[in-house]
Amino acid sequence: MGTHFFRRITAISSMIGAIGLGSATLAEPQHGIAMYGEPALPPDFVALPYANPDAPKGGRIVTAEVGSFDSLNPHILKGSSPWALRFTAYESLMGRNWDEPFTLYGLLAESIEVPEDRSWVEFTLREEAEFSDGTPATVEDVMWSYETLGTEGHPRYRGGWDKVASMEQTGPRSIRFDFNVEDRELPLILGLRPILKKAQWEDEDFTESGLDTIPIGTAPYVVEDFEAGRYVSLRRNPDYWGRDLPFMQGQANLDEIRMEFFGDAQAMFEALKGGIINSHRETNADKWETQYDFPAVERGDIVKSVIPHQRPSGMIGFVMNTRRDAFADWRVRDAMIHAFNFEFINDAMTGGQQERITSYFSNSVLGMQPGPATGRVAEYLEPYKAELLPGAMEGYELPAGDGSARNRGNVRRAISLLEEAGYTIEDGVMTAPDGEPFTFEILLAQGSQENQAIIDLYTQALERLGIAAQVTVIDPAQHTERINNFDFDMAYYQRGLSLSPGNEQKLYFGAEAADQPGSRNLMGVKSTAVDGLIDAMLNAGSTEDFTAATRALDRVLTSGRYVIPVYQWNVSRIAHAKELTYPETIPIYGDWFTWQTDVWWWEEAE
Known part of the structure; x- marks a missing residue:
């Protein structure tokens, strides 16, 4: 790695000389950076708009997850680590304001500098920045972190690193990255990379770390105690x-x-009812209304809070792996969506109280609009018109059932679609074009009774089509391994999306990620339209173009029929200890990632 490392540091290409150095005079250090326009907060801001500067320190939050873990290193592909560690135990050069679509402010870095074309970025570290062990965070640590994560870390880090033409130290506390592509989001992406301590890994294999080595970070919380697969405790660092x-x-x-x-x-x-945990997010609206009448709620020890948000719905449901022959045909995928009796399932699971996800960016300004594509959206779609599936240009809506268990209309349409794809029903069995019975596996992780209940209803509907789907429920570690290796036919799928979609969309939906183990392109989509629209979104010169490109992308993904959507959560329902308190100002992202652990506080009862 050493040779590659120093090549990265010293290589300054002719392109950089012509573009990067030529634009240097246009740049100056700033306190923050926005994807579009200027940061909303001035250089002398005193706190984030949704944080309470007068909040007291103390107390604890205890949350729960279904599953287990066998690693405390969230930065590598190997193993399964608690998801929140990546956000609570490590810091980056810049920090995000969740009340703006995508704006960063200095955290480990006191300033950021970019030219108008964003062909390079320079960060200047704060002199006082240090790791939790009291040692200074240096430019050397930053450079090692970027190089190591980009070459040996989780695939989520590699896309951005491949776009770095050179990395060099430009001063005692300054570091500059020059880019080899046009991508306006790259300065922000690099600003969010976690920073680790180089010296900790001098005699260790970064890719093999598990429970024996806890990466050292600069964050306010450090891992104090854990029991493998049972719990992890992080303590606030008083220093x-x-x-x-x-x-x-x-x-x-x-x-x-x-x-x-x-x-x-x-x-x-x-565990919530028994006081083992003191905060819990409820995803079932019917359960929220009917089962939260236990003693702790009646006494007022547990409070029910509903938190609104303005972010996209994302996509939640059951993904079909197009790497498998059956699901490579969009008509088969469409048939599977028609066979999914959402109205009946929603009534059975939530009392019909939750709306269905209608697209990847629904519930937000970035979501596709009803009817035919018009204006700038149509212009973005036009170059790919020949490859688009039905509905992308004309408008696409998920099939609606009649609410009955039989779902006759949609079942007839599903059979028709399968017949178009070469399937036939012989003696009550759906037969594939190769003459074999059509069957596939639905992969689920242990612990989610709700998903299993939904799939039980779904497989009953598939039986009416002559399809005998096999449901496989395995422990979370095995599930993670199979998902990372795309070893499934259909599986539960959840993809959160933000108001500022960017380079991560390539990891979710890009053709290059489709064959990269560990990527989040679980459906295996390879589409020039998807790739082109992501690029258009990344390089949009205005908010209007960005919105139109995202709406066009939303049309292509949704009409691609890769996922069977279930219900959306346009609010968060949190049952929590009465002492756990949150500010009156709710960010536009609402209850998102670490909002709760970032800004909630413990308010002792009088």
């Missing part, structure tokens, strides 16, 4: 270097963040 930063005012208020792990969702719910 945290950044406690006086304006960005951190009103953040990191709780003394302890504890994550408990349970075998299934019911056990998790019982």
Whole structure:
């Protein structure tokens, strides 16, 4: 790695000389950077708009997850680590304001500098920045982190690193990256990379770390205690270097963040009722209304809070792997969507109280609009018209059932689509074009009774089509391994999307990621339209173009029929200890990632 490392540091190409250095005079250090326009907060801001600078310190939050873990390194592909560690135990050069679509402010870095064309970016580290062990965070640590994550880390880091033409130290506390492609989001993407301590890994294999080595970071929380597969406890570092930063005012208020792990969702719910955990997100609207009448709620010890948001719905449902022959045909995928009796399932699972996801970016301004594509959206779609599936240009809506268990109309349409794809029904069995019975596996992780209940209803509907689907339920570690290797036919799928979609869309839906183990392109989509629209979105010169490109992408993905969508959550329902308190100002992203652990505080009852 050493030769490659120093080549990256010293290589300054002719392109950089012509573009990067030529635009240097247009740049100056700034306190923040927005994807479009200027940061909303001025250089002298005192706190994030949704944080309470006067919040007291103390208390604890105890949350729960279904599953287990066998690693405390969230930066590599190997193993399964608690998802929240990546966000609570590590910091980056810049920090995100969740009340703006995509704007960053200085965290480890005191400033960011970019030219108008964003062909390079330079960060200047704060002199006081240090790791949790008290040692300084240096440019050398930053450069090692970027190189190591980009070459040996999780695939999520590699796309951005491949676009770095050179990396060099430009001053005692400054580092500059020059890019080899046009991509306006890259300065922001690099600003969010976690920074690790180089010296910790001098005699260690970064890719093999598990429970024996906990990466050292600069964040206000450090892993204090854990039991493999059972719990992880993070404690607030009283000597945290950044406690006086304006960005951190009103953040990191709780003394302890504890994550408990349970075998299934019911056990998790019982843990809330029994006081083992003190905060729980409920995803079932009917359960929220009918089963939260236990003693702790009646006494007022547990409070029910509903948190709105303005972010996209994302996509939640059951993904079909197009790498498998059957699901390579869009008509088969369409038939599977028609066979999914959403109205009946929604009534059975939630009392019909939750709306269905209608597209990847539904519930937001970025979502596709009803009817035919018009205006700028149509212009973005036009070059790919020949490859688009029905509905992309004309308008696409998910099939609606009649609410009955039989779902006759949609079942007839599903059979018709399968016949168009060469399938036939022989003696009550759906037969594939190769003459074999059409069957496939639905892969689920242990612990989610709700998903299993949905699939039970779905397989009953498939039986009416003569399809005998096999449901395989395995432990979370095995499930993660199979998903990472795309070893499934159909599986549960959840993809959160933001108001500022960017380079991560290539990891989710890009052709290059389709064959890359560990990527999030689970459906295996390879589409020049998808790739081209992601590029158009990334390089949009205005908010209007960005919105139109995203709406066009939403049309292509949704009409691609890769996922069977279920219901959306346009609010968060959180049952929590009465002492856990949140600010009156809710960010536009609402309850998103670490909002709760970032800005909630413990307010002792009088």
